[in-house]
Amino acid sequence: MIDLSRRKILGLAAVGVLVPLTTGLPRLAFAAQKVIDVARSPNCGCCGDWIEHMRSAGFAVNDRLVEDLAPLKARLGVPADLQSCHTGVVEGYAIEGHVPAEDVLRLLRERPSGIGLAVPGMPLGSPGMEVGDETEPYDVILFSASRRDVFARH
Numbered sequence: 001m002i003d004l005s006r007r008k009i010l011g012l013a014a015v016g017v018l019v020p021l022t023t024g025l026p027r028l029a030f031a032a033q034k035v036i037d038v039a040r041s042p043n044c045g046c047c048g049d050w051i052e053h054m055r056s057a058g059f060a061v062n063d064r065l066v067e068d069l070a071p072l073k074a075r076l077g078v079p080a081d082l083q084s085c086h087t088g089v090v091e092g093y094a095i096e097g098h099v100p101a102e103d104v105l106r107l108l109r110e111r112p113s114g115i116g117l118a119v120p121g122m123p124l125g126s127p128g129m130e131v132g133d134e135t136e137p138y139d140v141i142l143f144s145a146s147r148r149d150v151f152a153r154h
Contacts, residue, residue, distance in 0.1 A: 096120075101127065
């Protein structure tokens with residue numbers, strides 16, 4: 001048994017050691033969490049559901065409510081026909097719309113050349129757009145300024 005005084009506990013907590021010691025998780029697990037910045041309309045409920053999907057997959061989400069997303073989408077280079085209801089940025093990639101977390105993780109592993117991933121529109125059954133058992137097929141598009149490729153099919 002480890003004998004820890006109150007002073008030792010506070011000292012360990014201050015340097016970030018206490019949580020990994022008490023949970024048995026390696027400290028690296030906390031440093032490896034991916035952070036995604038998401039801008040969304042304050043009037044959109046499905047965006048919040050997508051954010052919860054990303055959190056469930058282990059992402060830390062910085063959630064910003066924005067009245068006009070058009071300037072951000074233009075600055076990131078998201079083509080008008082690929083736009084959806086929310087825009088994220090993770091490790092330099094744009095994530096547009098209801099992209100599944102598994103595809104974002106694959107993007108970050110493989111690091112293909114491109115601006116980012118997009119799921120145009122709001123397809124039923126995509127993360128955040130679950131309505132009972134209803135689903136429709138959709139593609140996740142890897143896009144750049146001059147090219148588009150199907151990155152995944154769902």
